[in-house]
Amino acid sequence: MIVSRLDAQGEDYRLRREAMLAKLADLDAEHAKAVAGGGEKYVERHRKRGRLLARERVELLLDPDSPFLELSPLAAWGSDFPVGASVVTGLGVIEGVECVIVASDPTVRGGASNPWTMRKTLRASDIALRNRLPLVNLVESGGADLPTQKEIFIPGGQVFRDLTRLSAAGIPTVALVFGNSTAGGAYVPGMSDHVVMVKERAKVFLGGPPLVKMATGEESDDESLGGAEMHARTSGLADHLASDEYDALRIGRGIVRSLGWRKLGAAPGPVREPLYPAEELAGIVPEDLKIPFDPREVIARIVDGSDFTEFKSLYGPSLVTGWARLHGHPLGILANAQGVLFSQESQKATQFIQLANQTRTPLLFLQNTTGYMVGKEYEQGGIIKHGAMMINAVSNSTVPHLTVVMGASYGAGNYGMCGRAYEPRFLFTWPSAKSAVMGPAQLAGVLSIVGRASAQARGLPYDEEQDAAMRALVEAQIEAESLPFFLSGRLYDDGVIDPRDTRTVLGLCLSAINSAPVPEAQGFGVFRP
Structure with missing residues (x-):
C-alpha cells in the first residue's frame, strides 16, 4: 500500500x-x-410553450438518483458560439442500462447545429460505438446553423453514417422527438432503430412548408407535412406516439428496458x-x-x-x-x-x-x-x-x-x-x-534564436526591442492556447x-x-x- x-x-x-x-x-x-443555454429570455420562452429543458429531459429519462457523467460541457468555449455548443451529451443509466445520451438544447438558436455541435455529437457516437453503449437522442433541433453550413454540411454526414454503423454493430439507437427535427436533422429519427414522437409537438420533415412552397409551389402545413400523428398513422416513421413529453420519456425508458441489454x-x-x-x-x-x-x-x-x-x-x-x-x-x-x-x-x-x-x-x-x-x-x-x-x-x-x-x-x-x-x-x-508543442517561454525562445540566426546570415542587425515584443506576444498566445478551457472548447478532451x-x-x-x-x-x- x-x-x-x-x-x-x-x-x-x-x-x-x-x-x-x-x-x-x-x-x-x-x-x-x-x-x-440560450439565456434567461429564451429559457423563459421555451417554458411558456410548456416544454422541458434539455437537462430536465435527461434527468427524467435516467434512473432516479443515478449519476450522469456529462461530456464536453465546455465545447465551443472561446468561439463565437455559446458554451456547450447547443447540445448536452453524457453517460447515464436508463432502466439499469448504461447509455450514451445526446440531448438538443432548443433554447440555443432553436437547437440548430453549429460546427462544435457536430464535433460533440460525433464524439458521443464514437464513445457509444467503441464501448458498445446504446445511444439515445432527445431531439428538438432546427437543423444546421445556416451561416456556418460550409463547415457543417460535408462532415455532418458522419452523424447519420454513425447511426447506421451503430445499428449494424447491434448497438440500439433510440430517438425521442420533442419538437422540430428538420432538414438533415430529420435523418436522426429516420436512421434510428426506435422512434418516439410527441403528439402535436414533433415536426419531422426534410423541408418545412416555406421550403416546399419555394421548391414545388405546393401549399402545406406543419402537421400534414411532418407532424407526429401523420408519421405515426401515414408514413410509419414514428413507432410510438406520445401524448406529451413525460409520456415520451416513459416510452423511451420502456424501450431500453425491453432491449434485454447486458454487459459483455x-x-x-x-x-x-x-x-x-x-x-x-x-x-x-x-x-x-x-x-x-x-x-x-x-x-x-x-x-x-x-x-x-x-x-x-x-x-x-x-x-x-x-x-x-x-x-x-x-x-x-x-x-x-x-x-x-x-x-x-x-x-x-x-x-x-x-x-x-x-x-x-x-x-x-x-x-x-x-x-x-x-x-x-x-x-x-x-x-x-x-x-x-x-x-x-x-x-x-x-x-x-x-x-x-x-x-x-x-x-x-x-x-x-x-x-x-x-x-x-x-x-x-x-x-x-496545460498542453502545447512546448512551453510558452521555450517556443518564443526558439523563434527568437531562428530569427537572430536568419538576420546574421543576411548580414543585417537584429532588432532587440522588436525581439522582446515578439517573445512577449508569442508567450501570451501560447499560454492562452495551452489552458484547459481552450483545449476542452475544441473537444481535445471529454471535459x-x-x-x-x-x-x-x-x-x-x-x-x-x-x-x-x-x-x-x-x-x-x-x-x-
Whole structure:
C-alpha cells in the first residue's frame, strides 16, 4: 500500500489548494454558462410553450438518483458560439442500462447545429460505438446553423453514417422527438432503430412548408407535412406516439428496458475505498508546473485501498508504473513523476504496456510531462528510437486506455502518454493542466534564436526591442492556447473535471467500457527492452 507523505497542514499544500480552488471556481462559472443555454429570455420562452429543458429531459429519462457523467460541457468555449455548443451529451443509466445520451438544447438558436455541435455529437457516437453503449437522442433541433453550413454540411454526414454503423454493430439507437427535427436533422429519427414522437409537438420533415412552397409551389402545413400523428398513422416513421413529453420519456425508458441489454466485459471485483481522502487531491499539483510532484500521492487517493503494486520502481524513475484496482476493476497505471521522459522510462513503459495487453488489463495514463529529453547525450543514446518504441506500444495496444492530464502535456510526451490523437476511450483534464508543442517561454525562445540566426546570415542587425515584443506576444498566445478551457472548447478532451471527482469519473468510465467484450489479444508476446 502507498504510504502518503503529503503534509496536508503545510504551507505548500495550502497554497496549492488555494490555487486549485480558484481554478475550480472559474470552472464552475463556465459550466454555469453551458447550463444557462440560450439565456434567461429564451429559457423563459421555451417554458411558456410548456416544454422541458434539455437537462430536465435527461434527468427524467435516467434512473432516479443515478449519476450522469456529462461530456464536453465546455465545447465551443472561446468561439463565437455559446458554451456547450447547443447540445448536452453524457453517460447515464436508463432502466439499469448504461447509455450514451445526446440531448438538443432548443433554447440555443432553436437547437440548430453549429460546427462544435457536430464535433460533440460525433464524439458521443464514437464513445457509444467503441464501448458498445446504446445511444439515445432527445431531439428538438432546427437543423444546421445556416451561416456556418460550409463547415457543417460535408462532415455532418458522419452523424447519420454513425447511426447506421451503430445499428449494424447491434448497438440500439433510440430517438425521442420533442419538437422540430428538420432538414438533415430529420435523418436522426429516420436512421434510428426506435422512434418516439410527441403528439402535436414533433415536426419531422426534410423541408418545412416555406421550403416546399419555394421548391414545388405546393401549399402545406406543419402537421400534414411532418407532424407526429401523420408519421405515426401515414408514413410509419414514428413507432410510438406520445401524448406529451413525460409520456415520451416513459416510452423511451420502456424501450431500453425491453432491449434485454447486458454487459459483455469483465465483471468488477470487490470495491475498497482509498485510505486517503479525495479532498486532498485539490492540494497536490503546484501552481507552477515546473515544480515536480509525486503522482503516487494521486494514485493513493483514487485506487482501491490505496493498494499499488509498482513495476520497475528503481528503473526509469521519472515514470511510475504499476498495477491497481479502481472500483473493483483491474488497472495498469503509467504516471509521470519528474516530467521528462528518458530512454529508460520509454523502454519501461513499452514493456509495461505489453504486459497489460497480455493480461487484457485496461491502462490509465496520468500525464504531467514536458516531453522526451533532448540534447546530444540523449540523442546519441537513442532517445528517438526509444520514444518511438513507446509511442508504437501505445498506438498498437488493444486494451482500453483512459487518460487524465493533471499538469503539463507538452511535445511528443503528449503522444507517448496517450493524448487525444491516440484515441483513449476517455480523456479528462484537471484545471491545472496545460498542453502545447512546448512551453510558452521555450517556443518564443526558439523563434527568437531562428530569427537572430536568419538576420546574421543576411548580414543585417537584429532588432532587440522588436525581439522582446515578439517573445512577449508569442508567450501570451501560447499560454492562452495551452489552458484547459481552450483545449476542452475544441473537444481535445471529454471535459475538465474537479480532481476530487477523479475516482468517481474513472469508475463510471471503466463500468461503461465493460459493456463491450474484452478486446482480443495482440499477436506478439512481450519484448523486453
